[in-house]
Structures are given as C-alpha cells and as structure tokens.
Amino acid sequence: MTLDKNFDPAAIEARWYEHWENKGLFRPERDDREPFTIVNPPPNVTGSLHIGHALDNTLQDIIIRHERLKGKDALWVVGMDHAGIATQMVVERQMNERQQKRTDFTREEFVEKVWEWKEESGGTITQQLRRLGCSMDWSNERFTMDDGMNEAVLKVFVDLYNEGLIYRDKRLVNWDPALKTAISDLEVETVDVKGQFWHFKYPLADGVTLADGRDYIEVATTRPETMLADMAVAVHPGDERYKSIVGKEVVLPITGRRVPIVADEHADPELGSGAVKITPGHDFNDFEVGKRAGFAAGEMLNMLDGEANVCQTADGLVPDEFIGLHRFRKEGVDGARELVVQRLKEQGFLIPHISKNKDGEEIQHDAEPRTIATPFGDRGGVVIEPWLTDQWYVDAETLAQPAIEAVKSGAIEIVPKSWEKTWFNWMENIQPWCVSRQLWWGHRIPAWFDENGQIYVAMDEAGAQAQAGAGVLLSRDPDVLDTWFSSALWPFGTLGWPEKTKDLERHYPNDLLISGFDILFFWDARMAMQGIHFMKDVPWKRLYLHGLVRAEDGSKMSKSKGNVVDPLGLIDQYGADALRFFMAAMESQGRDIKMDDKRVEGYRNFATKLWNASRFCEVNGIGASNTLAAPKAALPVNRWIISEVVETQRALDKALADLRFDAAANTIYHFTWDRFCDWYLELTKPVLQGEDAAAADETRIVAGWVLDQIIVMLHPFMPFITEELWHAMGERSYDLIVAKWPEPKAEIDAQAKAEVDWLIKLVSELRSVKVDLNISPGTKMTAHVRDGDDELEAKIARQGAALDRVGRLEAISFDAAPDGPSAQIVVDGATYVLPLAGAIDIDAEKARLTKTLEAAQKEAKSLSGRLGNPNFVEKAKPEAVEKARADLADKEAEAERLQAAINRLG
C-alpha cells in the first residue's frame, strides 16, 4: 500500500469508524482482564452535537482508548436522556405549527407521538458522536426510559418512599407558569432586572393609631398584585415604633380583608418603613413567616392559577374585576399588578416616590426604581411563581451526608481539587429536592390515590391495589419524575441494576466520570447520592470536571448571540483528529477553553506532518515493527531515539494518569514533530542512504519501531489517521484500536543522549552562524577544532556523515586553522574555527560573538554572586549549590573561549 501524497481526513474517517463498530472493537471480549469503566453523560434525545459535547466526549474517548490499549476491559457506556421538559416542548412546538395542541390528544396518544418523534428524529447526536470518533459501546446503547431503566426508576422511587426518603408535601414550589409544572431549585435562574418598589398605606383597624398619631402602617413591595392574598403585616419584634400595634389588625384596601400585625425577625427595621406585607401563598420568605404566625399550609391563601392569572381566594374577597387578569403586564396588556396600583392610587393608599431632577425640582413617581433579583425558569424563560401545591420531595439532606463523606474520605477524588469546596457547600446546604413534574413525557410516578386521598406507592397498580385492598378505587398520580431522577441512576441502572448482573459486579463503581462543571449539582451530585444509597459504594472513584468552551472573544456561546461554533463544521474543515487534538491540548485543569480555529488548523498540520513522515518511512523501506520491546541498537542516534521514546511514554502515561490532557497532548506532539521528524529522520538520512548496510538495517528497524510507538501513543488523541497509518505501514494481525500500549523495556541511554545532544547543539550553532554572517544555508564548511580531546574526535568520526549532511560541515580537522577570515563557535568546551572563503564582515562576527559572550558572562556573574553569598552555600540544598558550581565552571569556560575567539579576530 502506498500512501497518497496528501492526507485527506474525510476519505478515511467514516471508513475506519464503520470498521471498528462492525467488528465490535469498541467492546472487545475481555472478561478476563481488569475492567475500566466510564459512563457517558447521556445527551438529550433532542440534542445535536455542540462544541461542549465535543470537548466532553473527546476527553472521555482519550481515556477509554488509552485504557483499551493498555489491555483493560474498557467499557464506555452510552445512551440518551429522555429530557422530559425539552422533549415535550419540541413535540408540542411541532403540534403548534400544525395548529394542534397537546390537550387535543389523550395522554396516551400524546406520549405515543413523542415516542414516534424519538424513533424518527431523536438521537441525531449519536451519529455525530461517531463522526468525532468516540468509541463507546453502541451495542448496548441505553435510554433513560428503556425497560431496564424504567425498572430501576420505579424501584428507587418505591424503596426511597418506603424508607421515608421520598414524601409528598404541600409547600411552596417554584412554579413555571409557561410550562405549567413545578421545577426544582436548580432549574431556577436568578437574574437582576429593573423593577419598581411601591409604598402603600395599610389602614389600621378599630381606630388604632401609632404613637405619632398615624392611623395606617406603611408597607413596601415589588409585587403589589400579591396584596390580594396578603394575610399579615410583619414588624420586627424589637422595633419600638410598632410595639404597640403588634397583635392589632389592618384592613387591607381593595379586598377589605382584616389581617393581623405580627412580630417576626424577618422584618428588617432598616429597610423601608420596617413593616412588610406577608403573602404566605406566593413568597418563600412569607411562607415561613406565615407558618411562624400560625397559619397551616392549607390555610394560606392562593390567588393565582397555574398560568399565573388571578383567581378567587378561599375567602372570596378578591373583587371580580381582578379575576382572570394575568399577574402582571403581559403582551402589552395590563395585569393585576397595574390594576392594584391604580386602585390604591385612586383610593389614596399609594405613597408616591419623590425624586429631584437636575434643576432641583421635585418629581412624583408611583414607585421607586429598583433592581430586583428575579427568578426565571431555565426552560420556560418566564418569571417563576412560588405556588402552593402538593409535590413529591426527596430527602436530599439525608442522602447527601454519605456523599459528603465519600469526598472527605477520598472514596471519590474530585479533579481539580478546587471543586471540593463547592461540593461540600452545596451538599451541606441542600434543600429537599422536588422531583414531581406536571408533564406527560417521563417516568410516571408509581403512586396511587384512593378516594380519600390515601397514598399507595408500589411498582405497579396491582401492588398498590393489594395495599389498598380489593375494591378500593384507585387513581394513579398523573405526574412524572424530574429527568435527573432517572439519569442519577445511570452508573448502575445501565449495568443492569436492580438485577445482579455480571456487568454490574465488574463495572460498578465506575472508574471515572468526566463532566462539565455546569451539571455538577444536576447530575454528578445526584449520582453520588443515589449510587451510594443503593449500591453501598460510590458511583465512580474519580470525578473530573472540565470547563466551558467559549467563543473566540471569551464570551459564552449562545444561539441568540449567533456565536455558536459547530464542531461538525470544524471536522469537515480540519478533520476529527485535529479537532480532538485541539480539545485535548487546550484542556488544562480549572480553566475554560477559548475557541481558536488557527489552533485547530495547527493540529491539522500536525496530522499532515505525521502523514508525510510516514511516507518518508515508506519510501525508505521502513515499515511495521514486529517487536513490542525496543530493538537492539548500536548507533548512538538509534539508541538516543529509543531513549526519547522511553521518556515520552513515561511523561505521557503520567500526564494521562493525572488527567492532564494538555500535558499529554503536548508531550506526544513535541516528540513526534521536534524529536522524530526534525532531528531523528534528518540525522538518519545519511545512514539510510549510506554504504553501511548493517547500520542502515538497524536504522530501518529502529525507525519502524519508533513510528509504531508514535502511532500507538497518538491513537487516543487522533484515532483515525493513526489507524490508517498503522495498516498502511505493513501487515498487522490486529487493528490499532486494540493494539498494545508501548512497553519498550529499555532504559535511558545517557551516553547516546549526550552525544546526540552535542550533535544537535553543534548543528544548530552552525546554522545560526550562517544566518548571522549572511552565508547561504547550503554552503559547505570546514571546521578546525581547538581544545578537542580524543573523545570528541571519536564522536566527530561517528557523526561525520550527519555533520556533513545535516550540518553542511564537510570536513573537520584537529589541525590549527589557516590564517585568514573565519567564524568561530563554542560548543561543550571546544571551539570550532570555520575558515571562510572571501572576506567576512569582521564586525558582524565580533558582534555575534560578543552577544554570546555577554550572555555567558551575565549568567556567570549571577552564579558567582549567589555562590559568594555565605547564606546560600550554608542554607541552600547541597544539590542546588553543586549545580551552581558546575554551571559556573561551564559558563566561565565558555566565556573564556568566546573571549579568546574575539581576540583572535584582532
């Protein structure tokens, strides 16, 4: 097989992916090997691959391919999330386009349509993950609503209920009036918006007055409409202004409701008038105040329906003109808020806000402008309404304790460690988790009610009926569970739980979880809680959190900003390998990644470089190696490159073990390009083309082996090009994806390393001198060595061909240089005098040498200064002192030779 002149990623990617998948190589049979397990964060069935997925999945694939190459039974579990709200919204939107709505159908019909949509259009992302090269186990692809997961979800719900860790409760929830469902605290996003602060007079009942004679109490609010459901006015118990009226009542304007004045710490005497209106049914703080004031949750007045329109309160006091109005101005139409303000103003209960304009004139406003931290639903996008309903709650506080302990004890290692604090802070202040959703798409809650409202929780209706007794009429709770309730079970539900399967036994706990920090609470924390509770062990031993991929300017990517980068476009342009390598190289712990196309292009170039190096090998008879261990080698350059492989592999393994993806990528990148391509292949050209057949054979064998090691070590990062080259370089008995990770069984050869390092330094100096003296790079030169020894002479003899070919140094003599113009270089204690044909620019050469001399002198001076400090010699580590002494000697010797060289110039 001959490699094409140009590398075309598109031509090979699909072919290799299909090959791997069809041959089942993502999950080879390895029951006898050590297991290694990662579960993929199940993407939403509605989703398509975005740049964040590309990062997340590339990192996971690097790890799983690395472990697979190391021979482990590497399992990467994959599947999709039913994404309750998101999916229901997609299908409803499509219905709207056809002038239909969800409620035109029965629940069963609607759910059936969602399934149809899921089968037809859902899961685009799974094809896109394949394009990225991700080697997950598709043969066992899961879904959060497949039979096995259903079973797991039901069991978890029933068990938690029976243990008292799931309960039904009436309290305020975050209600999304757009989606008409409860949502959890995490799904609420608080945003600062410009709003207004109104001040009202609430008249005191029964002729009561304050000390100053006022017959009203002043309250202020950002939500005037809720006064229709006010049930109290609170003042601080220590507030002297109001002490006399605690226990008295006010008569609310508009409704005429008589409500008590209560003392409660919640009222801040410093804020406004110090008195606050209390609406327990529509405000979380007021709910608590209401409870303390003795109202039961069931007594708290509700004035809004599920769409946040005004409805009549239980006491019937809301005037008809308010009924049906939206809570506030919506789509240009005034709502209850505006009408309340208008009526209060008309009736003289509004206290105007006075401001001064720039001329010092007073201006009256209805309200004071103010920035208000306002809760929005993350999906529905409208203001959340605290609403009093019956919902199901998980006792998260109890479940969190072992999850906190797991991180404290090290059973779970969080990487980077800085996230531990966030984990603890959240877990230690965790609130009950509202898990019921008023949706149709999702896991229906396995709870049944009888006609008296008695609850029966069971795996199925028969079980509930058995509990209730024959003949009792039961109806099932219509609600479904929060999507995250099921994905929390992913690390064990996908392995067969509650069945005791072999997979479950072998692959739980998972070894590693890689996720973005944005789902730390939503998903990671809940997996930890559920996993530990049901499996009695942590879900994963390590948790790696990565950042966000940002736009080139550092801003967050969003559709509305139009700055979203499509990973598939990048794959089309540069190849999947280049995009993957970019992700790895940019992933340093604890930092977001800024998108940079130029850098992706750079890694495309890297792939091309490797391709061309392989072509060079191919035409020089270098091919697939037949040994895993490093070949025996005599030539220093071969011994050197083998040592470099050993060092590279050590550094790479360490970086991957530490989850330092950037260090790992850079290690293999620089070895391949700088060491192998730029030096090794250049230095061995004269050997390959030389007379010494034995040396050439050795070099071909070593070069083939090194290229193999590169291909294997690079495979986790760039799976496609490496698999292509693996096969192109020779006959293989297995595919690269299941090849063996390097085991060079060789040590670092210090002697060879020193020799090649010297050679590289000398060649670099030779090149440098030519540029400085304006000598054409191809010019062949001769050198006369001063201060050389036998060892140097031997080295020069061994490397003569390389010096000639790569250094353009055709002869080296140990005789004194002839008189006449020459350039001089100093390398490792010897001076090389390079006679030049014709005149040279003496000043340029002098300047060049002087610059080098000054650098050496500067360093020598700094070192001698340090060594001259008795404190340094006494207190510093002996190694540091030794090194300083050695460095000083070197630098002084170098400076001396350079000075001599300058002197010789006259």
Next chain:
RNA sequence: GGGCGUAUAGCUCAGUGGUAGAGCACUUCGUUGACAUCGAAGGGGUCGGGAGUUCAACUCUCUCUACGCCCA
C-alpha cells in the same frame, strides 16, 4: 453578602522555590527529492500593583486592583 477562579511574549495559554516556555502572529532566509498544511535562524516578557516569609519568589503568605463564574 459568601465561595471559587483568573491576571505570564502582540494573541491564546503552559510552567517550576534557584533570574521564563509552547502554538499562532511577526522578521529574515530557504526547491539539501517525506512534508511550503514545510524547513532554518531570529525579535519580543523586570511573569497585574504593593507588602511579607526565605540564602533565593513568577512560583509560598497577606493585601489591593481588574475581570469571570457559582451560591444567597
């Protein structure tokens, strides 16, 4: 208000208790038959400000400033 993070070359970022590195960009040169998606040689930073610990700090501590994120 609480917590976390970041400030290093023009840009994007690594980095170590012993006076700094990469990629891109920039400058100059280059057809030594793998590669111009390339090669060679360079220029460019007192590592945000201040104080402290230390023989020695870009690296540790404190503080200030700026920016970002999360929570309340």
